[in-house]
Amino acid sequence: MRIGSARALLVAIVLISSVTVRAQQPQDGEAQGTAQSQPASQSSVGLKVKPARVSSAAPQASPPQATHRFWDRTNDLLFAAVGAGRALDYASTLNLRRRGVDEIFLTNSIVDNHPLFAGIEAAGTAASIGVSYLFHRTGHHQLERWTSIVHFGVATGGAARNYALKTPHHP
Numbered sequence: 001m002r003i004g005s006a007r008a009l010l011v012a013i014v015l016i017s018s019v020t021v022r023a024q025q026p027q028d029g030e031a032q033g034t035a036q037s038q039p040a041s042q043s044s045v046g047l048k049v050k051p052a053r054v055s056s057a058a059p060q061a062s063p064p065q066a067t068h069r070f071w072d073r074t075n076d077l078l079f080a081a082v083g084a085g086r087a088l089d090y091a092s093t094l095n096l097r098r099r100g101v102d103e104i105f106l107t108n109s110i111v112d113n114h115p116l117f118a119g120i121e122a123a124g125t126a127a128s129i130g131v132s133y134l135f136h137r138t139g140h141h142q143l144e145r146w147t148s149i150v151h152f153g154v155a156t157g158g159a160a161r162n163y164a165l166k167t168p169h170h171p
Helices: 002-023 073-098 108-112 114-137 141-164
Strands: none
Touching (some): 073 108, 073 141, 114 141
């Protein structure tokens, strides 16, 4: 079953990296420095059309886009979902250990120390919120949302996997 978890983690990393690359590409209407002029073209009736004049002044900044506040309703719900996913992972991992199955990503001694393990789960939630904040501050608002969505999916998928594992029967 370790291979299945490794594959799920690999898929999550690939998804995050592909979203990151797409978010850093310029939009269709964005200028990359100076305006470019196009050559004159002919219309369907054979008339020449001159390109628009391009001024040598510095390009004007586009009007600022309306951004959302970091602690808006959507982020509140996403962060609550991440916390709930981590809590579900916490409960499913403890259930897994009570049934005699070993934890894959952490040592059993960490998982069996309940306050330490709860702190690690809380730190995971806090780290997710921190990464979302960094994306928010740098203007990557889609990545800000997707961080929580992917984290919730991975935590919930891990919890579902924990509950789905069979209990070993010792003769």
